[in-house]
Amino acid sequence: MNWKDALSQIDFQQHTRLRFQEPLAKHTHFGIGGEATAYIEVSTIDDLAILAQFHREWKVPVAVIGKGSNLLVSDKGFNGLCIRLIGELANLDVDGTIVTVGAGQSLPGLSKLMSKNGLSGVEFALGIPGSVGGALIMNAGAWGSSFGDVVTDVTVMQDTGELLTLTHDEAQFEYRHSGLEAYFCVITATLKLQPGDVDEITSKMNTLFKQKIETQPFVEENAGCMFKNPPDDSAGRLIDISGLKGHRIGGAEVSTIHGNFILNLDNATANDVLDLVAYIQKHVKEKTGISLQTEVKRLGFG
Ligand SMILES: Cc1cc2nc3c(=O)[nH]c(=O)nc-3n(C[C@H](O)[C@H](O)[C@H](O)COP(=O)(O)OP(=O)(O)OC[C@H]3O[C@@H](n4cnc5c(N)ncnc54)[C@H](O)[C@@H]3O)c2cc1C
Known part of the structure; x- marks a missing residue:
């Protein structure tokens, strides 16, 4: 069989x-x-x-x-x-300021629910269209906040099927990275949020979301920022000064709104995207001396 x-x-x-x-x-x-x-x-x-x-x-x-x-x-x-x-792997439970959330829960959904509960700490997440699991693996963040900042512990499943609970420190959160990839699956996170005023939290969440959709492409298909920001700089700025905005390979194009986004404008293939990634890395290195590292994860490339 x-x-x-x-x-x-x-x-x-x-x-x-x-x-x-x-x-x-x-x-x-x-x-x-x-x-x-x-x-x-x-x-x-x-x-x-x-x-x-x-x-x-x-x-x-x-x-x-x-x-x-x-x-x-x-x-x-x-x-x-x-x-x-x-x-049940997307469940959410609120106990005062402690929130236990399943990895399958949507991040924007979490952000909205927390604002309704008068809990502050994940307002930045409304504009990040991922799941809690993806946010834990990536330590997703925006506007100076990262998801790991509010996490007290994480439960993962090992490939034996057994569960293991890790402390914040054991999860090893870094800039757009965590140590959680080492496990079979991330299951839940426990968050410690701050009590606050529903209207103030909602207003902050909506303001951050508005700023995001005004400065980043939100209509065309993309995978968020293609490259990690180098220390003390922005990948988007480097791509911009390298004159690469609007550069196109096949159906993939560097966004003219924000250089760190690659758009699937016309039935782009994964190879179009990877060719464009390599083109950007080469030209940014030549122009600025900086090697850009990709943030987007790859699946099925062998
Ligand atoms: C328009 C747009 C805007 C974005 N803006 C931001 C932003 O402001 N900040 C930011 O940080 N990111 C941003 N992103 C990127 C993305 O939304 C985040 O990285 C998000 O956290 C990914 O979550 P996901 O559920 O989509 O993960 P996926 O893309 O599905 O997976 C990402 C990685 O996590 C792994 N993974 C996912 N769930 C689990 C699990 N339960 N257990 C084990 N491994 C798992 C996958 O195997 C993969 O390696 C943006 C993306 C888009 C499309």
């Missing part, structure tokens, strides 16, 4: 949905990429533990994805099992 047959024979709980040959382009904000051999929306911890054990037993490559807002998927797709968290 091959792994696909074995997977389809597992008796998952009612809301867990398994599909084969699933186009990943429709699960990413870039709208780019081929198919995943198998794609499963997992609704319970028990089903996730079954998948962790399946992964070990069958040695099938596994990728947990969130909202696909920081992801470039290969044109050949992903030859393995792609997992997305839904149901």
Whole structure:
């Protein structure tokens, strides 16, 4: 029996949905990429533990994805099992100023719910279209705040299916990076927020969102900032002074609004995007001496 047959024979709980040959382009904000051999929306911890054990037993490559807002998927797709968290894995519980949130929860959804609860600390997140899991892996942030700043601990699943709770320090949050990638899957985070006035928190959240959509492209398909900011500088500024705004390869173009965004304007392929990334890196290095490092994660490139 091959792994696909074995997977389809597992008796998952009612809301867990398994599909084969699933186009990943429709699960990413870039709208780019081929198919995943198998794609499963997992609704319970028990089903996730079954998948962790399946992964070990069958040695099938596994990728947990969130909202696909920081992801470039290969044109050949992903030859393995792609997992997305839904149901109880996206739950949210508020106890005073302590919030426990599932990795499948949307970040803008969290931001809005916290403002309604009069809890401050995640106002910056309304304009980041990811999941809590993706925000933990990436230590997503904006306007000087990062998601890790409000996290007290994180629960992860190991590939044995066992859960492990890590402290803030053990999660190793850095600029657009954390140590959580080492685990099979990020499950929940506990946040410590600050009590505040609902109107003030909502107003701050809306102001930050407005500033974001005025200065960054929000209509065309993209994956957010393509490059990390070098220390004390901005990748967008470096791309701008290198004269690369509007530069196009195939269907991919450097945004004319913000140089650190690559847009899928006309059925861009992943190769178009990677060619444009290499072109930008080469020209920014020549012009400024700085080597830009990518922030966007890649899936299925071998
Ligand atoms: C228009 C736009 C604006 C953006 N603005 C910002 C911004 O201001 N600041 C910022 O930091 N980012 C920004 N981003 C990028 C992106 O939204 C963030 O990086 C976000 O945190 C990614 O979350 P995601 O759920 O989409 O992750 P995905 O893109 O799905 O995945 C990212 C990585 O996390 C891993 N992952 C996701 N969930 C889990 C999990 N539960 N367990 C284990 N691994 C997991 C994936 O395997 C992958 O390696 C923007 C993106 C867009 C499209």
